[in-house]
Amino acid sequence: MASISISLTLIFTLTTLAHSDSSPPSLTPIEQHSVYTILASINPRIDWHSLYPDDADLCDSGPHGLVCDLFTDPKTNRPSLHVTELALGFVSDSSPNPPCSPNASLSATFLAPLKYLKSSSSTAASPTPPALFGSFGSFGGFKRLRKLVLIGSGVSGGIGDWVGELVEMEQMRISRNRLDGVVSGEIGQLRRLRVLDLSFNFFDGTVPESIGGLSKLLKLDLGSNRFVGRIPESFVGLTNLVFMDLSRNRFSANCGIPLFLAEMQSLKEVYLSGNPLGGQIPEIWKNLGGILGIGFSGMGLVGNIPGSMGVFLRNLSYLSLENNRLEGECQRSLGC
Ligand SMILES: *[C@@H]1O[C@H](CO)[C@@H](O)[C@H](O)[C@H]1NC(C)=O
Numbered sequence: 164m165a166s167i168s169i170s171l172t173l174i175f176t177l178t179t180l181a182h183s184d185s186s187p188p189s190l191t192p193i194e195q196h197s198v199y200t201i202l203a204s205i206n207p208r209i210d211w212h213s214l215y216p217d218d219a220d221l222c223d224s225g226p227h228g229l230v231c232d233l234f235t236d237p238k239t240n241r242p243s244l245h246v247t248e249l250a251l252g253f254v255s256d257s258s259p260n261p262p263c264s265p266n267a268s269l270s271a272t273f274l275a276p277l278k279y280l281k282s283s284s285s286t287a288a289s290p291t292p293p294a295l296f297g298s299f300g301s302f303g304g305f306k307r308l309r310k311l312v313l314i315g316s317g318v319s320g321g322i323g324d325w326v327g328e329l330v331e332m333e334q335m336r337i338s339r340n341r342l343d344g345v346v347s348g349e350i351g352q353l354r355r356l357r358v359l360d361l362s363f364n365f366f367d368g369t370v371p372e373s374i375g376g377l378s379k380l381l382k383l384d385l386g387s388n389r390f391v392g393r394i395p396e397s398f399v400g401l402t403n404l405v406f407m408d409l410s411r412n413r414f415s416a417n418c419g420i421p422l423f424l425a426e427m428q429s430l431k432e433v434y435l436s437g438n439p440l441g442g443q444i445p446e447i448w449k450n451l452g453g454i455l456g457i458g459f460s461g462m463g464l465v466g467n468i469p470g471s472m473g474v475f476l477r478n479l480s481y482l483s484l485e486n487n488r489l490e491g492e493c494q495r496s497l498g499c
C-alpha cells in the first residue's frame with residue numbers, strides 16, 4: 164500500500180511539474196479572506212482559520228459546500244483557482260455544510276470579491292431558527308450566478324434594478340424570508356430562468372409584466388406575498404410553465420379567473436386561492452387535460468362548477484374549491 168501511494172504521489176508530482184512552470188494555483192488572498200469573512204459571519208463560534216489553515220485546504224478539503232474551479236487566464240495561459248459555489252446552512256443530513264449560528268448574518272458585500280460564483284445557497288430547516296439575517300442587498304455584481312437558493316432565513320431587502328444583471332441565472336429560490344417592496348421589472352432580463360420562487364415574503368405592488376417574457380420558466384411561485392392589481396396577461400407567454408402558485412396575495416383586478424390560462428397548455432398545477440378574483444369558473448379546460456392540481460379556494464367564486472372540468476381534467480388529483488359561493492350539483496365526474 165505504501166509503495167503504491169508513493170508512486171502515485173510521484174506520478175502526480177511529475178505531471179504537475181510537466182504541466183506548470185510554477186506552484187499549483189491557489190485562491191487569491193482577496194477571495195481567501197472573503198471566504199473566512201463569510202464563514203465567520205455565519206458562525207462566529209467556530210475557529211475557521213484553525214480548521215482550514217490555508218487556501219489549499221479551503222479548496223481541497225475545506226468545508227463541504229465550498230466548491231472551487233480551475234480557470235485558465237486566456238492571455239498568460241496560467242491556471243487560477245476561484246470559488247464557484249457556496250452552500251451554507253442545513254441542506255440535508257448527508258450534506259454537512261458549514262452550520263449557521265442562530266445570529267448568523269451575511270451581507271452581499273462579503274460575497275462581492277467572489278466574482279466567479281455560479282451558485283450560492285443557504286437554507287435553514289425548521290425547527291432551526293432563521294439562519295441568516297441582514298440585508299439581501301445587491302447581488303447584481305454576480306453576473307455568473309446561475310443558482311441562488313436562500314430559503315427560510317431572516318434576510319430583508321428587495322429586488323431592485325440590479326437583478327437585471329444576473330443574466331446567467333437559472334434558479335432563483337428565495338422563499339420564506341423578510342423580503343419586501345416592488346419587484347423590479349428588470350427581472351425580465353433573466354432569460355434563462357427556469358425556477359422563480361419568491362413565496363412567503365412581503366413583496367407588494369403589481370407583478371412585473373416582464374415576467375411573462377421568461378419563456379423558459381417551468382415553475383413560478385409568488386404565493387403568500389402582498390401582490391396587488393392584475394395577474395399579468397403576459398403570463399400567456401409562459402408556454403413551458405408547469406407549476407404556477409399565485410395564492411394568498413391580493414390580486415383582484417382581473418375580474419375572475421384569467422381566461423389566458425386556457426392557453427398555458429403545459430400547466431400541471433395552478434393555485435390562485437385566497438385572491439378575491441370573483442366571477443364564475445370559466446370554460447377554459449378543453450386543452451388543459453394535463454392538469455393534476457387546482458387550488459381555487461376562498462376566491463369569491465359564484466355560480467356552477469362547469470361540467471367540462473370533469474370531462475377534460477381526466478388526470479386531476481387535487482381540487483380545492485372551498486370557501487366560495489358556488490352552487491348547483493357537484494358533477495359525478497369530479498368524484499362527487
Ligand atoms: C453572535 O453570538 C456570539 C456569541 O454567541 C457573539 O460572539 C457574536 O458577536 C454574535 N455575532 C453577532 C453578529 O451578533
Ligand SMILES: *[C@@H]1O[C@H](CO)[C@@H](O)[C@H](O)[C@H]1NC(C)=O
Pocket residue numbers: 451452453454477478
Ligand atoms: C394523463 O395521465 C396519463 C398517465 O400518466 C398520461 O399518459 C396522459 O398523457 C395524461 N393526460 C394528459 C392529457 O396529459
